[in-house]
Amino acid sequence: xxxxxxxxxxxxxxxxxxxxxxxxxxxxxxxxxxxxxxxxxxxxxxxxxxxxxxxxxxxxxxxxxxxxxxxxxxxxxxxxxxxxxxxxxxxxxxxxxxxxxxxxxxxxxxxxxxxxxxxxxxxxxxxxxxxxxxxxxxxxxxxxxxxxxxxxxxxxxxxxxxxxxxxxxxxxxxxxxxxxxxxxxxxxxxxxxxxxxxxxxxxxxxxxxxxxxxxxxxxxxxxxxxxxxxxxxxxxxxxxxxxxxxxxxxxxxxxxxxxxxxxxxxxxxxxxxxxxxxxxxxxxxxxxxxxxxxxxxxxxxxxxxxxxxxxxxxxxxxxxxxxxxxxxxxxxxxxxxxxxxxxxxxxxxxxxxxxxxxxxxxxxxxx
Numbered sequence: 578x579x580x581x582x583x584x585x586x587x588x589x590x591x592x593x594x595x596x597x598x599x600x601x602x603x604x605x606x607x608x609x610x611x612x613x614x615x616x617x618x619x620x621x622x623x624x625x626x627x628x629x630x631x632x633x634x635x636x637x638x639x640x641x642x643x644x645x646x647x648x649x650x651x652x653x654x655x656x657x658x659x660x661x662x663x664x665x666x667x668x669x670x671x672x673x674x675x676x677x678x679x680x681x682x683x684x685x686x687x688x689x690x691x692x693x694x695x696x697x698x699x700x701x702x703x704x705x706x707x708x709x710x711x712x713x714x715x716x717x718x719x720x721x722x723x724x725x726x727x728x729x730x731x732x733x734x735x736x737x738x739x740x741x742x743x744x745x746x747x748x749x750x751x752x753x754x755x756x757x758x759x760x761x762x763x764x765x766x767x768x769x770x771x772x773x774x775x776x777x778x779x780x781x782x783x784x785x786x787x788x789x790x791x792x793x794x795x796x797x798x799x800x801x802x803x804x805x806x807x808x809x810x811x812x813x814x815x816x817x818x819x820x821x822x823x824x825x826x827x828x829x830x831x832x833x834x835x836x837x838x839x840x841x842x843x844x845x846x847x848x849x850x851x852x853x854x855x856x857x858x859x860x861x862x863x864x865x866x867x868x869x870x871x872x873x874x875x876x877x878x879x880x881x882x883x884x885x886x887x888x889x890x891x892x893x894x895x896x897x898x899x900x901x902x903x904x905x906x907x908x909x910x911x912x913x914x915x916x917x918x919x920x921x922x923x924x925x926x927x928x929x930x931x932x933x934x935x936x937x938x939x940x941x942x943x944x
Contacts, residue, residue: 790915820912
C-alpha cells in the first residue's frame with residue numbers, strides 16, 4: 578500500500594500555497610517522497626502503523642480536494658459510461674434517441690431523458706423536443722437510469738413536468754383518508770420534496786387499497802383540472818386483469834347494470850334503473866381451468882367497485898374479494914390488477930400508452 582501511494586504522488590506537482598491547510602498537504606508530499614525520514618520524525622509515542630495511516634489519510638485528502646490533478650485515465654472512465662453519437666441531420670432530440678437506440682419506444686426514450694441519461698454537447702438535457710443541429714454530439718448513458726423513488730408500494734413508470742404515471746402495489750390507498758394517512762399521494766409528495774420539485778400530487782382517479790396497477794397523478798393544477806373534467810374523453814383505453822373463481826359461461830361479452838350504494842357502503846347491481854349509476858364492462862377470458870379463469874376487463878364507465886360487482890353478476894367473483902367474493906382466496910390477495918392505461922397528455926395532447934404484465938401470482942393456479 579505504501580509503495581502504490583508513493584508511486585501515484587511522485588508525478589504530481591507540489592502545491593505552492595502556504596496556508597495552514599496546504600502546509601499539512603506538504604507534509605503528505607514530503608512523506609510520500611521520503612517515507613522513512615517522515616516516520617523517523619514522528620514522535621516515538623506514535624507507532625509505525627499509525628504513521629502509515631496518517632500518511633495515507635493526508636494523501637487521500639489531497640486527492641479529494643485537487644481533482645484536477647487526477648490522471649486523465651481515471652477522469653476519462655466516466656466517458657465510457659456513455660455512447661457517443663454525432664448528429665448528421667437536424668431533428669428533435671426524442672426522434673434522434675429513438676433512431677440511435679434502434680426504434681426504442683417514446684416512453685422509454687423519455688424515461689432515459691427524465692433520468693438524466695442524455696448529454697448534448699457535454700450538458701445533461703431533459704427537454705425531449707430540443708432541436709439538434711448537424712455536428713452536435715449526443716451521449717446516451719449505457720446504464721439504466723436510477724430510480725430516485727425507491728418504495729415497495731409505488732414505482733414510477735413515467736414522469737414529466739405535468740404528470741406522473743405510477744404502478745401501485747397492494748396495501749396502499751390512492752389518497753389519504755381520515756383513518757389512514759399513508760397513501761400514494763403522500764409517497765409522491767415526499768418524493769417531489771426530496772427531489773426539489775415545486776409541485777404536489779393531484780389525485781384524478783383511484784384504485785382500491787387492495788387493487789394493484791397503473792395510475793396517473795397530475796403535478797400541476799392545470800393538468801389536474803383538464804384530466805378531472807375531461808377524463809372520459811382523454812382516457813382512450815383502461816383495462817384490468819383479474820383471477821376469478823370459476824369461469825364465465827361465454828368466453829367474452831359485456832355486463833351492464835345500474836350500481837347503487839346502501840347506507841353500509843355496499844354496492845348493489847340492478848339490471849334496471851334503480852336510481853344508481855349506469856355501468857358497462859366488457860370482458861374476455863384469457864385462460865381458464867376447472868376452478869379458475871384469468872379474465873381481461875375493459876371499462877366503458879368508471880364506477881365504484883364496478884368490476885368487483887360485475888364479476889359477482891357473472892357468477893365468478895374475483896379471488897380474494899372479502900366484500901363481493903365467495904371466500905376463495907388461492908393467492909392471498911385481491912386478484913385484480915390495472916394493467917393498461919392509455920390517454921392523451923393533458924398539456925401536449927400526445928397519445929401515451931402504458932402497460933404492465935399481470936402479477937406472476939395470478940398464473941400460479943394454472944401451473
